[in-house]
Amino acid sequence: MGRASLKNQIEALIMPHKPRVLFLDDEESIRATLPLMLEAYGFTVTPTGTVPDALRLISTEKFDVLIADLNVGNAGDGFTVVSAMRRTQPDAVNFILTGYPAFETALEAIRQQVDDYLTKPTEIDTLVQTIQSKLKDKKPSHGIQPKRLTDIIEQNLDHIVQHWLIEVKKDQEISAIPLSDVERQNHVPNLLKQTLETARGNQPTPGDTDAAELHGVVRRKQGYSIPLLVREAKILLRSIADCVQRNLLAIQMSYLIPDMVKIWETVATELEVSVKAFAASTSDSHVGDDTLASASRVRKGPRASRS
Numbered sequence: 001m002g003r004a005s006l007k008n009q010i011e012a013l014i015m016p017h018k019p020r021v022l023f024l025d026d027e028e029s030i031r032a033t034l035p036l037m038l039e040a041y042g043f044t045v046t047p048t049g050t051v052p053d054a055l056r057l058i059s060t061e062k063f064d065v066l067i068a069d070l071n072v073g074n075a076g077d078g079f080t081v082v083s084a085m086r087r088t089q090p091d092a093v094n095f096i097l098t099g100y101p102a103f104e105t106a107l108e109a110i111r112q113q114v115d116d117y118l119t120k121p122t123e124i125d126t127l128v129q130t131i132q133s134k135l136k137d138k139k140p141s142h143g144i145q146p147k148r149l150t151d152i153i154e155q156n157l158d159h160i161v162q163h164w165l166i167e168v169k170k171d172q173e174i175s176a177i178p179l180s181d182v183e184r185q186n187h188v189p190n191l192l193k194q195t196l197e198t199a200r201g202n203q204p205t206p207g208d209t210d211a212a213e214l215h216g217v218v219r220r221k222q223g224y225s226i227p228l229l230v231r232e233a234k235i236l237l238r239s240i241a242d243c244v245q246r247n248l249l250a251i252q253m254s255y256l257i258p259d260m261v262k263i264w265e266t267v268a269t270e271l272e273v274s275v276k277a278f279a280a281s282t283s284d285s286h287v288g289d290d291t292l293a294s295a296s297r298v299r300k301g302p303r304a305s306r307s
Contacts, residue, residue, distance in 0.1 A: 019064040019135060021045045024054045024081055025097065026072045037124045043131075054081045058088050065131055067118070070098040079248045082114055087146075087253065093134045097122075146252035149244065149259035150196045156243045161188050164239040168232060177223045187215050188236070191270060198269075199262040212270040216277030226275055233271045237264065 021038060025031055026049050035045035046061070048054050051072055057063075058081070066085045068078035082094045099120040115134050118127060153160065165185045169175045190211055219229055240263065244251065 018042055018044045019131070020062065021065040021067060021131075022054065022057055022061075022063045022085075023047045023067045024051070024072060024078065025049065025067075025069040027069075034124075038128070041124075041128045051077050051081055055084050058084050063089060063092050064135065065093045065095070067095045067097055070096050076245050076248065079245075083248055083251075083253060093131070095131070095134075147250060148252050148255055149263065150199050152247045152251055153192070153240060153243060153263070154196055156247065157189060157192055160192065160236075160239045160243050161185055163242055164188060164236050167235045167239060171231065171235070174224075174228055174232060177228075179222060183222070187211075187218070191215065192236075195263060195266045195270065198266045199259065212273035213277035215270075216274035216279075217281045219274070220278045220281050224278075226278060229275060229278060230271065233267060237267060240267075 019042075021035075021043050023031065023035055023038075023045055025034075025047070028049065031047040031049060035047045038045050043065075046057060046063075048057060049072070054068070058066075063085070066082065068081045070076065070078040072078060072081075078096050082096065085092050085094055093115045096114050096117040097120060098117060116130060118130065147155075165181060165188075168184065194211055216229065219232075224232075244256075244260070
């Protein structure tokens with residue numbers, strides 16, 4: 001045992017209060033060993049292997065520290081537990097544990113929402129020193145102001161569009177249609193903005209309805225089929241879901257489900273309008289110049305004109 005270990009154990013013996021640690025990890029071997037090592041340093045550890053159990057413990061017991069594995073059952077589940085701890089016990093110190101060092105870059109973006117992150121395997125001396133340091137220098141509050149999902153999406157609109165474009169170009173059938181990135185994505189920001197306004201309870205204007213209709217008309221002229229139109233909308237929903245996952249700690253969780261349902265319903269409604277316009281335009285031999293000019297204006301809105 002090194003000098004650092006001996007020093008930490010001596011400090012643990014004279015520690016006036018044994019910090020309570022909630023440890024979440026779905027690997028049974030880690031749950032069996034790490035708590036014992038932490039307890040040797042003066043911590044009281046409650047291990048658990050599932051998110052529901054962790055959420056139950058957070059709601060019924062008091063903890064000083066949370067150590068949550070990043071992926072428990074599903075990718076990013078650790079964020080859900082950290083978010084619950086933030087709201088229920090804001091003075092607790094929160095750590096994310098990950099076995100994938102390559103993910104550190106992404107974790108760096110959320111460091112202000114998580115006190116620190118640890119990479120598996122972690123030396124026990126390093127872990128103990130990190131916990132003690134964060135407990136000693138603990139800030140009175142984390143200062144996170146959760147936001148509604150509509151606000152989060154609005155703030156990350158550019159990222160959602162870029163994520164959508166990347167995923168669309170991976171689709172062999174959709175990417176086989178020869179379009180530039182500008183032609184393929186220009187309408188998406190306008191449709192997302194329309195979705196957000198509707199999700200916020202604002203009634204759509206005739207111009208909003210025209211945007212969805214013209215989207216269907218333009219996609220027909222570009223060579224899409226109705227199944228591809230539907231598939232493109234599904235990819236957009238996945239891109240929104242990716243935004244939700246990345247910003248989970250910043251979202252006002254009490255409104256997350258109804259906000260998501262509203263956004264999903266709005267995207268489905270817009271898709272229905274686009275499909276109807278697509279089908280109606282198919283019956284015509286060509287589309288009038290005025291309609292195409294209007295469609296072009298929708299595709300070249302303020303955001304697109306700067307690109």
